Amino acid sequence: MNHFQYIDGVLNAEQVELSVLAEKVGTPFYCYSSATLKRHYSVFADSFPRGSLVAYSVKANGNLGVLRTLARLGAGADVVSGGELRKALKAGVPGTKIVFSGVGKTRAEMKLALEAGIHQFNVESEPELEALSEVAQSLNREAPVTIRVNPDVDAKTHAKITTGTSETKFGIPWSRARAAYALAGKLKGIQVVGIDVHIGSQIVDLEPFETAFRKVVELAYVLRADGHAISRLDLGGGLGVPYITNNEPPPDPQAYGAMATRVTKDLGVQLILEPGRLIAANAGILVSRVLYVKQGEAKTFAIIDAAMNDLIRPALYDSHHEIVRVNEPGLNTPRRKYDVVGPICETSDIFAADREMPELKSGDLVAILSAGAYGAVMSSAYNARPPAAEVLVKGDLWSVVKPRLEDDAVFGSERIPDWLQG
Ligand code: LLP
Numbered sequence: 001m002n003h004f005q006y007i008d009g010v011l012n013a014e015q016v017e018l019s020v021l022a023e024k025v026g027t028p029f030y031c032y033s034s035a036t037l038k039r040h041y042s043v044f045a046d047s048f049p050r051g052s053l054v055a056y057s058v059k060a061n062g063n064l065g066v067l068r069t070l071a072r073l074g075a076g077a078d079v080v081s082g083g084e085l086r087k088a089l090k091a092g093v094p095g096t097k098i099v100f101s102g103v104g105k106t107r108a109e110m111k112l113a114l115e116a117g118i119h120q121f122n123v124e125s126e127p128e129l130e131a132l133s134e135v136a137q138s139l140n141r142e143a144p145v146t147i148r149v150n151p152d153v154d155a156k157t158h159a160k161i162t163t164g165t166s167e168t169k170f171g172i173p174w175s176r177a178r179a180a181y182a183l184a185g186k187l188k189g190i191q192v193v194g195i196d197v198h199i200g201s202q203i204v205d206l207e208p209f210e211t212a213f214r215k216v217v218e219l220a221y222v223l224r225a226d227g228h229a230i231s232r233l234d235l236g237g238g239l240g241v242p243y244i245t246n247n248e249p250p251p252d253p254q255a256y257g258a259m260a261t262r263v264t265k266d267l268g269v270q271l272i273l274e275p276g277r278l279i280a281a282n283a284g285i286l287v288s289r290v291l292y293v294k295q296g297e298a299k300t301f302a303i304i305d306a307a308m309n310d311l312i313r314p315a316l317y318d319s320h321h322e323i324v325r326v327n328e329p330g331l332n333t334p335r336r337k338y339d340v341v342g343p344i345c346e347t348s349d350i351f352a353a354d355r356e357m358p359e360l361k362s363g364d365l366v367a368i369l370s371a372g373a374y375g376a377v378m379s380s381a382y383n384a385r386p387p388a389a390e391v392l393v394k395g396d397l398w399s400v401v402k403p404r405l406e407d408d409a410v411f412g413s414e415r416i417p418d419w420l421q422g
Contacts, residue, residue: 002282003033004367009328011367015396018287018326022365025389025400028288028306030376032061032401034069034394036283041073044275047257052271053119055099057237058084060276060373061284065392065401067091070279076119078237078274082109089116099234099272101148101198103128103169110135110143119272120144122196122234124171129184136189143189146196146234149177149219151212155200155238158317164199164212171197174215181223192228194269195220198236201277204250206259209238213263220267233264234272241281243320243370253278277373284372286311286388287326290364291343299339302360307342308349309382311368311375315348323351326365329358340366344383376402381410 003014010017013031021031045054055076058067062084067077068091076097077088088098095116100109103124110132113121123129123145136143150171153164163170172180184192199212213235220230240250264271288306295301313319323340336359340352351368360366379387386409390402 001039002036003039004036004285004369006328011324011326011328013285013391013393013398016393016398018285018367019365021391021398022287022289022326025391026404027365028286028304028310028388029404030284030286030371030388030390032063032066032280032284032372032390032392034392037066037069037279038073040279040283041070041075044253044257044273044278045074047253048271048273049261052273053097053099055097055119055272055274056279057274057276058088059377061280061375062087062377063390063392063401064091065390065399066280066283067093069392069394076272078276082106082112085109085113085116085118095119099274101196101274105132107131107135111139114139114141114143118144120146120193120232120234122146122148123184124148126172126176126180126183129180129187129190133187133189141189142191144191144193145184146194146232147172147177147180147184147192148196148198148234149174149216151197151199151215153199153208153212153215155203155208156205157200157202157238157240160317161201162199163201164197164208177219178222178226181226181228185226185228192230194230194232194234194272195223196234196236196272198234198274199238201238202240203238204240206251206256209235209256210259210263213260217264217267220269230267230269232270232272233267234274235260235264237274237276237278239275239278241277241370241373243281243322279373281370281373284370284375286368286371286375288366288368290360290362290366292362293338293360299354300336302338302340302366304340304342304351304366306351306368306388307344307383307385308346309344309380309385310342310388311351311371312378312380313371313374314351315346321351321371322369323355323357324367324369325358325360326367333358335359344385384411386410
């Protein structure tokens with residue numbers, strides 16, 4: 001459920017008219033709904049036993065306004081870089097609720113995280129364990145560690161966002177898990193606290209999750225018998241969201257929580273969850289204006305002022321995003337087929353192909369839905385285009401939480417070398 005709906009013929013974010021925001025902020029802009037973030041977080045968090053840690057995956061949408069909203073609700077954070085760690089802390093997430101994931105943590109990032117007293121490091125390789133041990137010792141600290149194991153389970157999702165098979169760079173291969181824990185047990189400055197697993201993103205079937213979690217539970221018993229203190233299971237993120245396609249709808253968070261609780265309950269561990277998309281995707285939209293409607297030989301193109309530099313998901317993953325008009329079309333508005341495209345000079349700069357929708361005219365505002373996760377965070381300045389602004393709404397309040405950069409801020413830091421001067 002989300003809080004974007006038509007009121008008196010205009011699409012609103014909670015109680016704010018998007019057409020008013022477009023006038024004030026300019027297009028394109030992302031708009032996030034606090035009430036939707038809150039609802040998604042609460043439904044998810046309430047699906048797990050008391051004492052579980054819901055560490056929102058900052059990579060999905062790391063805007064400080066979004067992070068502060070979630071931090072106030074009690075969310076922790078799953079971070080994958082020093083930058084995300086700093087943002088989570090700045091937003092008010094306590095270090096003790098932060099988990100640090102990722103295959104390539106640098107020593108500087110490890111130091112930062114140790115100084116922040118984070119809940120745990122999710123370690124992905126033996127050399128990383130050794131580096132962390134050295135950094136922890138140099139600071140006279142103990143690093144709480146889970147090892148991310150790769151269960152070799154196919155999450156049946158898009159190839160570019162599957163992570164739990166032996167073909168991917170993620171986690172320690174299942175066959176080496178015990179040996180990696182034995183190494184961790186011996187290393188100074190490392191304190192083994194649990195196991196971590198993450199098999200992919202936008203997963204719409206509970207079965208691969210359950211297969212992976214069962215394997216991890218079995219491993220936990222083996223590791224305990226080996227003498228390791230396994231008191232936490234980090235089950236990663238990955239639960240899919242409805243992108244309003246004809247495809248199978250994802251399971252609801254309650255079913256996911258009930259399954260994870262059932263499979264792990266005999267172990268008596270703290271559960272850690274790292275949802276990203278589920279919290280943010282349907283809490284955000286990208287609002288854009290139609291620049292031109294161009295009649296091609298075979299197709300009609302609606303050229304809008306947002307582009308793949310603002311939202312790259314359709315180009316990268318062929319993802320489907322519903323596109324609606326901000327001014328509600330009347331019942332008699334004719335429907336036409338459009339390719340909705342951006343101004344970037346690439347054929348892949350396309351948001352929808354052959355999409356039947358109510359007629360569009362130059363100047364119309366459109367909203368690209370389900371754009372709150374992996375939207376703004378993946379934006380770039382390709383074609384020297386400043387990425388879209390970001391706005392956070394709460395009831396009838398709104399605030400620009402990231403302004404659109406001026407051209408100078410986008411490329412003003414570039415330098416012409418001395419030898420090309422003059
Ligand atoms: N934890 C780990 C270790 C992850 O690698 C990820 C996502 C998450 C949690 C959060 O997963 P979520 O709950 O959001 O599915 N850019 C892609 C998605 C990349 C996901 C990467 N890892 C997209 O736009 O679909």
